Amino acid sequence: MFRTHRKLFLTSVIMGIILFSAYGQNLLCSSPSPGRDDLSIDTSDPSSNLELLSLDSVPASCPGIYTVEETEGPYYKKGSPERSNLIEDGVAGEIFTLTGYVFDKDCKPIAGAWLDFWQADGNGVYDNAGFRLRGHQYTDENGLYVLKTVLPGVYPGRTNHIHVKVSKKAGGPAITSQLFFPEGKLNASDRIYHESLLVKMGKNSNGQNIGFFNFRLNQ
Numbered sequence: 001m002f003r004t005h006r007k008l009f010l011t012s013v014i015m016g017i018i019l020f021s022a023y024g025q026n027l028l029c030s031s032p033s034p035g036r037d038d039l040s041i042d043t044s045d046p047s048s049n050l051e052l053l054s055l056d057s058v059p060a061s062c063p064g065i066y067t068v069e070e071t072e073g074p075y076y077k078k079g080s081p082e083r084s085n086l087i088e089d090g091v092a093g094e095i096f097t098l099t100g101y102v103f104d105k106d107c108k109p110i111a112g113a114w115l116d117f118w119q120a121d122g123n124g125v126y127d128n129a130g131f132r133l134r135g136h137q138y139t140d141e142n143g144l145y146v147l148k149t150v151l152p153g154v155y156p157g158r159t160n161h162i163h164v165k166v167s168k169k170a171g172g173p174a175i176t177s178q179l180f181f182p183e184g185k186l187n188a189s190d191r192i193y194h195e196s197l198l199v200k201m202g203k204n205s206n207g208q209n210i211g212f213f214n215f216r217l218n219q
């Protein structure tokens with residue numbers, strides 16, 4: 001009897017050691033959850049960011065149609081801060097980087113084009129008191145913009161989307177539109193959704209989410 005108990009005890013100890021080793025190793029090998037510090041994308045140098053991408057081709061081509069315009073919606077606020085990084089403490093959502101080019105009607109990239117983004121956080125909530133997840137920026141000399149932000153969540157009646165205004169230059173006539181996502185939860189039922197406004201999603205070599213969208217203005 002005693003020998004049986006002893007055998008069981010020893011077996012339990014050995015199994016425990018094996019399980020602990022496996023679990024501990026798993027803990028050591030698992031990636032930390034994404035956070036701003038894990039992003040290696042440097043928005044101060046957009047052209048170098050593109051070299052990190054693992055997609056087959058960087059879609060720098062001019063769209064065949066002018067960017068479709070969409071309703072502004074009720075949440076636009078003038079006077080957003082100039083910034084290309086909307087990540088700050090407490091922002092809910094999965095981080096991703098949206099990037100692309102702005103072309104004029106003749107498909108020439110526009111340097112210094114003005115883009116003003118605003119969006120809901122990952123829970124579908126807008127900040128209407130302040131400027132969280134709101135910011136404007138200008139394209140670089142190649143017509144490229146880069147926005148570090150989070151994937152927007154859905155809210156009643158709307159699929160996942162990011163609002164944007166784009167102009168050849170600050171203060172000029174702007175188009176207003178919305179960008180959508182292939183995995184948008186309510187794309188099929190959202191009456192504003194438009195297929196031509198889909199962001200092309202991919203990942204860079206670090207496994208971080210990247211979205212592409214090229215604008216073509218009728219200007």
Ligand SMILES: [Fe+2]
Pocket residue numbers: 073075120158161163
């Ligand atoms: Fe919206």
